Amino acid sequence: MYFIKELIEKHKFLMICSLCLIIIYSFNGVLISSLVYYAGKFNAHTSLKSVLIYLVLALAAWGVIYFAQFLLSVVQSKVIKEVNISLKGEVITNTWFANGKHENSADIISLLMNDFKLLETNYLTEFFEIIENLFLLIVSLAYMLILNRLVALVFIAFSFLPLVTPILFSKRLNLAASNWTKKNDALITKVKDFYQGYSTFRTYGVQKRIYSILYGRVVDVEDGQYHLSVRQSGAQLAGSLVAGIGFIVPFSIGCLLIISTNSFTFTTLLAIFLANDRVISPVMSMVSSFNQMESTATIRKKILQIINKKPSLYERNDSSSEPQSDNEESKFEARNMYFRISESKSISFDLKVNNTDKILIFGESGIGKSTLLKTLNGDVNADSGNYIEIKNNDAIVRNPTEDVAYINQNPYIYKANIADNISLFNSEAQLDKLKSAFTEARLTTDYELSDMFQINLGENGSMLSGGQRQKVEVARALFANKSLILADEVTANLDSENAKEIRNLLFRLSQPVIEVAHHYDINDKRYTKIYNLQNNGTLVQIK
Incomplete structure (x- = not known):
């Protein structure tokens, strides 16, 4: 309702x-x-x-x-x-x-x-x-x-007679239809089965016997179709006879009234007959x-x-409409974060991020590194803990999606031009801001600035290489002026040359970056902090 x-x-x-x-x-x-x-x-x-x-x-x-x-x-x-x-x-x-x-x-x-x-x-x-x-x-x-009340009621009563026919014949028709369906399904099964296994029949020399079985199934199907057609024709005949009775009998009663009374005319009878159809059909x-x-x-x-x-x-507010000021000093903290992955597995951590940090988190495969990042992004709700932004020494509890860009190993690219993919279809995007994101993401090594509005990237970025896809995602983060970049296995699907280029790009960014990776150089001095997510679910800082 x-x-x-x-x-x-x-x-x-x-x-x-x-x-x-x-x-x-x-x-x-x-x-x-x-x-x-x-x-x-x-x-x-x-x-x-x-x-x-x-x-x-x-x-x-x-x-x-x-x-x-x-x-x-x-x-x-x-x-x-x-x-x-x-x-x-x-x-x-x-x-x-x-x-x-x-x-x-x-x-x-x-x-x-x-x-x-x-x-x-x-x-x-x-x-x-x-x-x-x-x-x-x-x-x-x-x-x-x-x-005329009497003739009207007679016409209406007899108009329901045709409804009796389906009730009388439905069981027989359904039975005949069911039998034909079963025979037809059996034929389809046998044809499919026998033709696919023909080589076996040929090996054992039984093709004629199998042919006889198939031919018999065909005869059964056609026999079932014949009996169904006969019963349908019988039902149609009965329906036509009953419909004739439903018309002729009340019409004849009307004629009797015409000859027995002066108040009822053929014109009235015909009018009732024509109107009767608009009673039963509704x-x-x-x-x-x-x-x-x-x-x-x-x-x-x-x-x-x-x-x-x-x-x-x-x-939630659209974070792109409230960009963070580049002039304010700020840092981020994840305090007392705890979440349960399964009945026997949980992760707890504290994490401090300064403005210039480039942080690496590593650990065994499947241990929960990506899930940890997703708690910082807000895609996974932590069971407890807060995401804190500190501005001018004031701690502010924030919704992580307002500050964080999340870059995964296979970012989604829309079937649109580069500008729409970077601005996420923001028709009011400032050209200078687009150009800045385009340039800082090093897309200028692959495209001209004029290409932003000209080149369609194809369905899910079919026109892009793996490295170019990552650059577009980085450009999105820059355009949205996100204050923290989360990079989840961003080099996993790239060759060594593209992986090096993307990692260099991340290190050049002015925003702090937290990277989860399987392939990394733990001795790379550009990482300001390095953490190991251990099997017991604790995050241990080793640098």
């Missing part, structure tokens, strides 16, 4: 307009019947003026009803558009700001493009169809009863619509689960 409430509560005016238009359009069910009814009253004594009035009124009624249908379509499309924007907006918000834990992009695309389309066509649209058919039923039924349509709406239960549940999430990251 959440989605129906979304329709009614957030779009009351549009829903009221829609309801008014539905009421007008529901007279479509009796329009032709009424035209026939009143035309049947004309005779040789009818004046030309009466016919002209009939013509004008008929055209006016037709125009009003179908113009109402047009407006109804526009209003309903507007409502569905607004609901889609609202719901998709919530889904995108809650998946985008999901504490760094994003769904698979293919799942999000499928949800937005496919599942929401099914929700639109099989739920929202069907909801409107139910309302339309309900009013169509009410108007048509009232019109029939006004013309009932069938509403049943179908309810079934369609029910078929979206899984999709609605999936969307509601996402909508009901409460992402905390949505409240």
Whole structure:
């Protein structure tokens, strides 16, 4: 019911307009019947003026009803558009700001493009169809009863006769269809199995026997299809006979009334007959619509689960809009940090970072070095501890994402130009700031400054080498004016030459850098501090 409430509560005016238009359009069910009814009253004594009035009124009624249908379509499309924007907006918000834990992009695309389309066509649209058919039923039924209550009730009662046929034949048809499906599946299995294993049959000289088995399966399938077709034809025959009874019997009863009373005419009988179709078909349509709406239960549940999430990251400020001042002295501390990796494994550490530090953290593979960095970045929530920025001797507890750039071994590159990849699609990015980041990241060794807006880097940076990808990521950090750079195995996928270039680039940066690495030179004097993450989860400073 959440989605129906979304329709009614957030779009009351549009829903009221829609309801008014539905009421007008529901007279479509009796329009032709009424035209026939009143035309049947004309005779040789009818004046030309009466016919002209009939013509004008008929055209006016037709125009009003179908113009109402047009407006109804526009209003309903507007409502569905607004609901889609609202719901998709919530889904995108809650998946985008999901504490760094994003769904698979293919799942999000499928949800937005496919599942929401099914929700639109099989739920929202069907909801409107139910309302339309309900009013169509009410108007048509009232019109029939006004013309003649007895004949109307007879027509309605006999109109339900065709519903009996599917009930009587459904079990036999389902059984025949099930048998054919089983035989067809068996044939597919045998064909696939036997053709793939043909060499074995040939080795043992049993091709003719296997051919006979396959041929027998083909005959079984076609025999099953034949019996299914016969039963379907029988059901169609029974349905046609019952439909004939449902039309002929009440029509004959109407004829009896015509010859036995002067108050009931053939014109009235014909009008009731024409209106009767607009009583039964709406009932069938509403049943179908309810079934369609029910078929979206899984999709609605999936969307509601996402909508009901409460992402905390949505409240965080965009750090790119609040750059740190280059003139302020500052340093960073991770105090009393503790987090549990598994039941038997945890890491605890304290870390002080000065403005000019270049820090190396090393340790065995899988010990938790990358996870440690991610606590500093905010991607992993520590069980306890604080991230502190010290400015002018004042300790300020900060959200790490406001200060930290995180560079991993395989940074994501967007299918866009270099400038958009560096500024992350900031349309208001200052050109001087872009050029500065581009130059300081040493992208000038690979591209001209004019290339920033000209060259598309391809899907996930398909046009870049491993070293160039790292340079783009470094340029992002510089452009965002992040105060601390975290480098997670940034040289792991690079050859020795590119690895040396990227490491030299990191050492040249004015910001402090914390690097986690497997391949390093522990004697490199450019590291101001070196830490070893040990097996017991403690971080030990060795330099």
